Amino acid sequence: MTYNSIVLVKQVPDTANISGDVMKPDGTVNRAKLPAIFNPEDKVALELALQVKDQYGGKVTAVTMGPPKAAELLKECLYMGADDVILVTDRQFAGADTLATSYVLSKVIDKIGNYDMIFAGRQAIDGDTAQVGPQTAEKLKLPQITYTEKILELNDDSIKVQRLIDGGCEVLVSKLPVLLTVVKEASVPRPFRAKRVMAYKNFIPQQLTTEDLDVDLERCGLPGSPTKVHKIESVVLSAGDHVSIEPTKEGLGLLIDTLMNDHIFG
Amino acid sequence: MNKLSHEVWVYIEKKNDNIADVSLELLSKGRKLAEKLNGTLKAVIIGDNLEELAKQTFHYGADEALVVEHADLKEYLTMPYSRILSELVKERQPRIVLFGATFVGRDIAPRVASNTLSGLTADCTDLQISDVTYMKKEYPKLLLQIRPAFGGNIVATIITPDNPVQMASVREGVMEMSALDKPLEGKIAKIPYVGEEIDKIIEIIDRHQEECKVNLKCAPIIVAGGYGMGSKENFGLLKKLADLIGGEVAGSRAAVDAGFIEHERQVGQTGVTVRPKLYIAAGISGAIQHRAGMDESSKIIAINSDPDAPIFGVCHYKILGDAIKIIPALIEAYKNKLK
Ligand SMILES: Cc1cc2nc3c(=O)[nH]c(=O)nc-3n(C[C@H](O)[C@H](O)[C@H](O)COP(=O)(O)OP(=O)(O)OC[C@H]3O[C@@H](n4cnc5c(N)ncnc54)[C@H](O)[C@@H]3O)c2cc1C
Ligand SMILES: Nc1ncnc2c1ncn2[C@@H]1O[C@H](COP(=O)(O)O)[C@@H](O)[C@H]1O
Numbered sequence: 104m105t106y107n108s109i110v111l112v113k114q115v116p117d118t119a120n121i122s123g124d125v126m127k128p129d130g131t132v133n134r135a136k137l138p139a140i141f142n143p144e145d146k147v148a149l150e151l152a153l154q155v156k157d158q159y160g161g162k163v164t165a166v167t168m169g170p171p172k173a174a175e176l177l178k179e180c181l182y183m184g185a186d187d188v189i190l191v192t193d194r195q196f197a198g199a200d201t202l203a204t205s206y207v208l209s210k211v212i213d214k215i216g217n218y219d220m221i222f223a224g225r226q227a228i229d230g231d232t233a234q235v236g237p238q239t240a241e242k243l244k245l246p247q248i249t250y251t252e253k254i255l256e257l258n259d260d261s262i263k264v265q266r267l268i269d270g271g272c273e274v275l276v277s278k279l280p281v282l283l284t285v286v287k288e289a290s291v292p293r294p295f296r297a298k299r300v301m302a303y304k305n306f307i308p309q310q311l312t313t314e315d316l317d318v319d320l321e322r323c324g325l326p327g328s329p330t331k332v333h334k335i336e337s338v339v340l341s342a343g344d345h346v347s348i349e350p351t352k353e354g355l356g357l358l359i360d361t362l363m364n365d366h367i368f369g
Numbered sequence: 370m371n372k373l374s375h376e377v378w379v380y381i382e383k384k385n386d387n388i389a390d391v392s393l394e395l396l397s398k399g400r401k402l403a404e405k406l407n408g409t410l411k412a413v414i415i416g417d418n419l420e421e422l423a424k425q426t427f428h429y430g431a432d433e434a435l436v437v438e439h440a441d442l443k444e445y446l447t448m449p450y451s452r453i454l455s456e457l458v459k460e461r462q463p464r465i466v467l468f469g470a471t472f473v474g475r476d477i478a479p480r481v482a483s484n485t486l487s488g489l490t491a492d493c494t495d496l497q498i499s500d501v502t503y504m505k506k507e508y509p510k511l512l513l514q515i516r517p518a519f520g521g522n523i524v525a526t527i528i529t530p531d532n533p534v535q536m537a538s539v540r541e542g543v544m545e546m547s548a549l550d551k552p553l554e555g556k557i558a559k560i561p562y563v564g565e566e567i568d569k570i571i572e573i574i575d576r577h578q579e580e581c582k583v584n585l586k587c588a589p590i591i592v593a594g595g596y597g598m599g600s601k602e603n604f605g606l607l608k609k610l611a612d613l614i615g616g617e618v619a620g621s622r623a624a625v626d627a628g629f630i631e632h633e634r635q636v637g638q639t640g641v642t643v644r645p646k647l648y649i650a651a652g653i654s655g656a657i658q659h660r661a662g663m664d665e666s667s668k669i670i671a672i673n674s675d676p677d678a679p680i681f682g683v684c685h686y687k688i689l690g691d692a693i694k695i696i697p698a699l700i701e702a703y704k705n706k707l708k
Contacts, residue, residue, distance in 0.1 A: 200488070201479070201489070202482065202483060202486065202487075202488065202489070205483060230491070230518065231491065231492065231638075231639055232491040232492070233475050233479070233491065234475075234478075234479040234482070234489060234491060235479075236479075237475075237476060237479035237480045237483070238479045238480070238482065238483035239483075240480070241451070241479070241480040241483035241484050242483055244567075246447065246448055246567075246570045246571050247447055247476075247480070248447075248571070249447075249472075249475065249476045250472060250476075263574070267472065268472050268576070268578065269384070269471060269472045269473075269578070270578050271576070271577040271578035272576075272577055273573055273574075273575060273576040273577070273578075274573070274574040274575040274576075275571050275572065275573055275574065276571070276572045276574055277570060277571040277572075278570050278571075281571075328488075329486070329487060329488030329529050329531065329532040330488035330489070330490055330514075330527050330528070330529050331503065331527065331528055331529070331530060332525055332526070332527060333501060333503060333513070333526045333527065333528040334525070334526040335518075335523055335524070335525050335526075336523065336524045336525075336526075337523055344685075345671075345681065345684050345685050345686060345687045346685065346686050346687070347686075347687045347688075347689070348670075348686050348687065348688045350688050350689065350690035350691075350694070350695050350698065352698065352701075352702060354688075355688075355695070355698055355699050355702040356702045356705065356706070358670070358686060358688075358702075359699075359702050359703055359706050360706070362647065362668070363706065365668070367590075367646050367647045367667075367668055368590060368614045368615060368646075368647065
């Protein structure tokens with residue numbers, strides 16, 4: 104028995120390493136200055152899909168919706184071992200919130216068809232919403248297992264999975280097909296294969312636009328997004344009424360006296 | 370457009386046969402939102418044997434509990450729970466639905482939003498009701514969903530202007546829990562459960578759950594370190610100080626990502642929200658996602674070598690210098706006082 108997987112991957116700004124010059128004076132973000140990276144948990148999701156393929160055979164297809172630049176990310180998927188990649192890109196998809204994103208992704212998945220598992224990252228680091236996976240599963244009327252930590256078993260038409268829950272873990276069995284969202288603890292992504300890097304260096308991924316998909320434009324991009332950004336404020340820090348403490352024996356001693364007097368400790 | 374509802378719903382999550390703290394916090398907040406809307410607050414509970422839990426929600430301001438009970442619903446399962454809630458939302462069109470941003474909340478809320486085509490904003494740090502002008506149109510009494518975004522330099526206000534149902538999730542500890550002096554004379558509405566094939570498509574085989582070992586939320590003193598502590602070994606200094614003054618050790622996300630400290634001890638928007646008597650932040654820059662989880666601490670001591678570190682904007686005591694030297698000096702100074 105072989106299994107086909109579709110992996111949802113996203114290119115994200117490297118929010119962990121934001122520096123001051125990324126902010127424009129008006130408080131908005133200068134995206135051009137942010138390095139774009141492979142969303143870390145999506146890479147782990149791809150790794151799990153590749154492990155299933157290594158063990159059982161089958162096909163792994165990576166899909167991303169994003170600007171043309173996101174083709175970079177798909178090449179990385181090929182370097183790791185994906186069989187096929189699809190770039191979903193169209194001006195009309197721009198400005199999508201998680202609902203509109205999951206709508207388009209579900210249409211793409213319908214088009215690809217013939218899958219046993221869909222893998223997504225638990226969340227993307229640009230918004231940390233963790234919504235797109237479950238929203239896509241709902242659109243496809245599929246079961247989902249979020250916070251996947253380990254695939255324990257695959258049997259013809261079912262999968263046994265260990266997932267994280269509050270303060271522990273649980274083991275679930277689901278019928279296939281199923282959508283899994285993957286946490287970073289699940290695995291360590293494999294490095295790029297040198298041979299594949301050579302083979303795919305100049306590869307141009309297949310692109311899908313609104314014309315290739317059976318989509319209702321009212322449900323895509325900005326018009327299809329119920330949530331809107333009303334206001335963005337850059338955070339202006341107040342100077343605050345703090346006391347400066349000298350990092351000397353006396354200074355620290357006085358601080359401790361103060362805290363003891365306030366019954367904070369002691 | 371049809372007349373909009375004035376109902377605020379809170380999805381009630383269970384924890385060891387009780388209501389999870391986050392749901393009680395959301396009821397307390399939901400009460401205030403419902404008053405602003407001149408509407409009602411309803412608790413939605415799915416499970417088995419829910420009478421007592423339903424009554425408890427009246428102590429936190431619920432006017433009514435919508436209860437779906439069945440032996441098959443004893444444990445949380447994605448498919449039946451999300452299906453039941455989606456059907457309720459579709460049928461009754463509440464104006465606002467609030468979820469805890471927990472393992473369960475993050476599993477169910479997006480499915481319900483997707484099914485009902487509602488807007489959903491994750492991890493709000495504040496919720497308000499306000500009239501809004503958006504794209505030259507007037508929208509009375511919209512839910513303002515406020516959350517930090519983008520690397521901590523921004524606070525975004527998200528709205529869902531054109532949808533009848535507005536959904537948001539909030540982390541545990543962000544909203545204040547406040548019981549009423551006298552519970553409301555609430556009503557319990559029992560809604561029958563009709564099972565479907567798809568409800569059993571996933572089966573629970575096994576479950577291990579431990580009471581959280583790390584209880585940062587209740588610690589009176591927290592000694593937190595950031596990326597500026599430089600190494601896991603240096604976090605040992607923080608542990609030493611914490612043990613001495615009776616506190617717990619915590620960290621920023623950058624410190625967690627670097628492996629200096631375990632994930633359960635992360636403070637901030639995507640970690641735990643804490644309000645200790647004393648919070649010591651050593652080598653933490655003070656990005657908004659971190660501050661969101663600690664800025665209501667009664668007293669904050671910030672130790673940082675950068676005079677412009679944002680953490681100094683929220684602290685009460687500023688110590689400018691090298692934390693690796695200052696922490697041992699603090700330990701010494703404290704020991705001297707005890708002598
Ligand atoms: C959606 C989202 C959610 C997030 N959630 C969280 C969250 O829950 N919690 C969280 O903490 N972060 C969170 N972050 C990350 C946050 O934006 C910051 O990146 C993070 O808090 C920075 O951690 P830090 O201050 O330890 O590291 P840095 O920003 O690297 O700062 C290190 C600090 O240490 C100081 N320093 C260096 N050496 C020394 C020394 N020897 N002595 C004293 N000081 C020194 C430096 O001056 C600097 O100020 C989130 C980010 C995003 C995008
Ligand atoms: N534009 C996109 N294209 C492909 N996959 C996506 C996209 N946005 C989100 N995802 C997937 O959904 C997961 C959760 O994203 P989020 O809800 O934004 O936190 C990500 O880890 C990806 O696997």
